[in-house]
Amino acid sequence: MNRALHAEWTKLRTVAGTGPLLLLAVVLTVAMGAALAATLTCPWGRCAQDSVKLTFSGLPVSQACVALLAVLAVGGEYGTGMIGTTLTAIPRRGRVLAAKAAVVAGLTAVAGTVAVLASALAGRLILPGRGYPALSLADGPTLRAAAGSVLYLALVALLGVGIAMAVRDPAASIAAVLGLLYLFPLLAHMVSDPGWHRVLWSLAPMNAGLAVQTTVNVASLPIPPWAGLGVLAAWSAAALLAGGLLLRARDAS
Amino acid sequence: MEATIEVTGLRKRFGRTVALDGMTFRVPPGRVTGFVGPNGAGKSTTMRVILGLDAPDEGRALVGGVPYRSLEEPLTRVGALLDAGALQPSRTGRDHLLWLAHSQGLGAARVDEVIGLVGLGGTARRRAGGYSLGMRQRLGIAAALLGDPPVLMLDEPFNGLDPDGIVWIRGLLRSLAAEGRAVLVSSHLMSELEGTAGQLVVAGRGRVVADMGVAELIEAASHxxxxxxxxxxxxxxxxxxxxxxxxxxxxxxxxxxxxxxxxxxxxxxxxxxxxxxxxxxHRATLEEAYMELTRDAVEFRADGAGR
Known part of the structure; x- marks a missing residue:
């Protein structure tokens, strides 16, 4: 397994897209968060907005970079036919999937940590000027939002790896992952019944997963923060399981 | 590990197309075995089954007596070149070899060794997307030699090579076999194997049409x-x-x-x-002997009279 990890790590670091995509993810996370934090106001002297969530609000955009990275790590091999070489070098297919998932999610978590810490720093500097307390990771809910945001990005990476392994074609895989993340919430909006709206909202991987960032009015969320991240984790696990089963069952390409 | 490939009764269909129809042969150590036959005869599919990439509907393929998928560090047992074009274009040739080496617990020193062995030199540090077909073949052969395996399997290694390259690879194949390795080389052009292969497995329509020594085959066709x-x-x-x-x-x-x-x-x-x-x-050329053997086995004749 160590050798499979080493091989997948070498692959990921020697392909052109990895560095730029992760850099873009970090920049987008920090820039979006800082820009939105800078627009915070305290209407009627009440500073009641969720400043922490707003500080980390670059994730819905930067997650697309992470999804792309994950899909390319798998779909790129199907696109070029290199998957045959990979499965010749590492014939245990479960091991190939596990190594890919671990390396992509691990690297994403590192980049995610950088992005979240930089955003937190930005929040610390910007928020006092807008009438809000400086963002502090010593605060329980704030720490949960920060750590949860890193995990969120890693889980999106796993979702991308699993879906790409099942779908194979890079373009179709991207469409599937982004559709699941961005279109599912629209589905929830189209339902007028409040009960169903709540259920669909809680099942949408992006909405449910980002509940972990909420620090104000937590009780009013359709799903509690960690449970929401759990929903995303379930989607990722299901995608990996489907990808793994198909990888075992089908011919290599 | 015994340096052999054994293929027994392989059958495989892709939808309604029968790709393999009882393919059976053995590749012995110490000689180059040519695997020839018209396009669509099942050569590549057989190689993919040997490597555990495709699962046969029936039959089995063993490398050194065991299924490929049960091998640990498989590239140190079997070196294969299937599709030289299967490269990530933005990765350099050297980095391609490097991840393969890491997957087998090998280091960068061995990578540089095989780069020298196939004559890729400084090209190895350029992105693979810019490689000519000949350079890709050399990179693919370097990958096959990476683990110094006792069994080698090359699918159409002559494709895209210039005359120098063809002479080089013939010499390489002969010397690898002389070291006691089992070498299976597929080709749809018999002339490429003349003077290289000692044994021939001729495939047609998913099965073996003839399996004999080259001298024997030419003798039989000379009449x-x-x-x-x-x-x-x-x-x-x-x-x-x-x-x-x-x-x-x-x-x-x-x-x-x-x-x-x-x-x-x-x-x-x-x-x-x-x-x-x-x-x-009158001495038949290998080409003539082969044409005579596969006359009945080719699926589509040049005159378009498909059967």
């Missing part, structure tokens, strides 16, 4: 025909026919006799006082 060049055509024909040969006119001053070997033909003509300027035992 003991002797060509005689003479100014006394009719006397030569009379003399040879009288000795039981089947004689045919093939040109203004040439006749062909089948039956007696060339030595006997010379003896007969000399004995009968027939003048001649040339007696040649």
């Amino acid at each position: 003991d025909r002797v060509t005689i060049r003479t100014t006394a055509r009719s006397r030569a024909m009379e003399t040879l026919a009288g000795a039981g040969a089947t004689v045919a006119v093939t040109g203004g001053d040439t006749v062909t006799a089948s039956g007696p070997p060339a030595e006997r033909v010379v003896e007969l003509l000399t004995g009968g006082g027939v003048p001649f300027s040339e007696v040649t035992a």
Whole structure:
């Protein structure tokens, strides 16, 4: 397994897209968060907005970079036919999937940590000027939002790896992952019944997963923060399981 | 590990197309075995099954007595070149070899060794997307040699190589076999294997049409025909026919006799006082021998009369 990890790590670091995509993810996370934090106001002297969530609000955009990275790590091999070489070098297919998932999610978590810490720093500097307390990771809910945001990005990476392994074609895989993340919430909006709206909202991987960032009015969320991240984790696990089963069952390409 | 490949009764369908129909052969160590046959004969599919990439519907393929998928560090047991174009274009050739090496617990030193071995040199540090087909083949061969494996399997390694490259790879294949390795090389052009392969497995329509030594195959296709060049055509024909040969006119001053070997033909003509300027035992080329074997096995003939 160590050798499979080493091989997948070498692959990921020697392909052109990895560095730029992760850099873009970090920049987008920090820039979006800082820009939105800078627009915070305290209407009627009440500073009641969720400043922490707003500080980390670059994730819905930067997650697309992470999804792309994950899909390319798998779909790129199907696109070029290199998957045959990979499965010749590492014939245990479960091991190939596990190594890919671990390396992509691990690297994403590192980049995610950088992005979240930089955003937190930005929040610390910007928020006092807008009438809000400086963002502090010593605060329980704030720490949960920060750590949860890193995990969120890693889980999106796993979702991308699993879906790409099942779908194979890079373009179709991207469409599937982004559709699941961005279109599912629209589905929830189209339902007028409040009960169903709540259920669909809680099942949408992006909405449910980002509940972990909420620090104000937590009780009013359709799903509690960690449970929401759990929903995303379930989607990722299901995608990996489907990808793994198909990888075992089908011919290599 | 014994250096062999054994393929037994492989069957596989892709939808309604029968790709493999009882493919059975053995690749022994110490010689180059040519795996030839027209396109669509099942050569590549067989190789993919041997490597555990495709699962057969029936039958089994063993490498050194065990299924490929049960091997740990498989590249140190079997080196394979299947599709030289299967490269990530933005990765350099050296980095491609490097991840393969890491997957087997090998280091960068071995990578640089095989880069030198296949003559890729400084090209290895350029992005693979810019490689010519010949450079990709060399990179693919470097990947196959990476783990110094006792079994090698190369699918159409001559494709895209310039004449120098073809001469080089023939020498390489011969020396690898001389070191006691089992070497299986597929090709749809028989002439590429002439002088390299010692054994031939001829495939057609998903099964083995012939499995024999190259010398034996050429012998069988030559039919003991002797060509005689003479100014006394009719006397030569009379003399040879009288000795039981089947004689045919093939040109203004040439006749062909089948039956007696060339030595006997010379003896007969000399004995009968027939003048001649040339007696040649006709020797089939590998190409001719192969054409004769696969005549019935090709799926689509050149005239378009598909069966």
